[in-house]
Amino acid sequence: MSFWNFLRPPPLDPKLKLVGSTAIFQNCTRQELETLRLYLHERHYLAGEIVFDEGEEGEGVYIVASGKFRATRKGMLKKKNLGEILPGECFGEIALLKSSCRLATVVAEEPSVAFAMFRSELERLADARPRLGFKVAVQVARLMSSRLHRFLEGETDTSILS
Template sequence: MVIEFAIFSWISIAKIIWDFGTNPKRKGKSFKLEIRVLRWDGAGMDLTTLFRAPPMDPLLKIVSGVPIFRECNRVELEALKLHLHERHFLAGEIVFDEGEEGEGMYVVIRGKLRANRKGRLGKKVLGVIQPGESFGEMALLGSGPRMATVVAEEDSTVLAMFRPELVALAQARPRLGFKIAMGVALVLELRLRRVAEGHSPEPSST
């Protein structure tokens, strides 16, 4: 009977094999202990082949790159996933209108959307929102009118998160809720700074 134990550290892998067998030259059972230590310097052996985490959900991989979720670890992202809703918009379809009350934010997964704002000379295009970018984050922190209209330039898929769900998530996981709130605050601060410095606000400032 062979029982194997693997013990790992930063610099070594110890493999201990306990081999209980019968030695015909001796009475009873013999005991043999063999220890083999394999040095690991980061080049010869890849530990990920031994303890490889399952691949991250493609949608979560995109979400993890969004600034307001960038501080979330994998466990937190998995919890966040339960509060994200996939939405599909056809080309020309409006996601929300300028002036309507905001309820949540969106992350673009596929496609392309355009943000417009009314001006004295007519409609002004603020910019295009691409996959991996978010918009509407301000609505997560409080109700208020949307600052722009967002319309799909082509068939698009987004993940939506609404304010009541952020509240529920923050109650269940206060640390995660705090991270998201701080992420939103940081994004809004950076956008306000851009405006103060004379730059145009990002198209996702809605």
């Protein structure tokens, strides 16, 4: 081990590494991610368990830590499968912007772990650190815009994942 290793900061917590790799928080600095740690709520889901329902009022965003989730939406005749949500991806981000109805039902496909982040807590954080709030808001807008484009181009239906 070199002497200078002593001056290096300790490695980032794997939880925060994962959060930092998601689309919404990818522009956050290490210090900002450390602050986010206070607001991460770890939730464990069994295979087949519902995370939230379509039409339910949403209060926060979920980041998949392990396992697999599936998003579905009611169709005219049968359920429409919107796709799988894998580790490092997030869902429910529209709830970060406002308290609105969930647009899809998300179910755990296998035993899974997700980190939930609550809108009100993030809003308070954004009040105290506007730069962080701005970064998160811009990333949520970008994510939604890219999903809308993909949806309009008919590539996939994931614009309604949130």
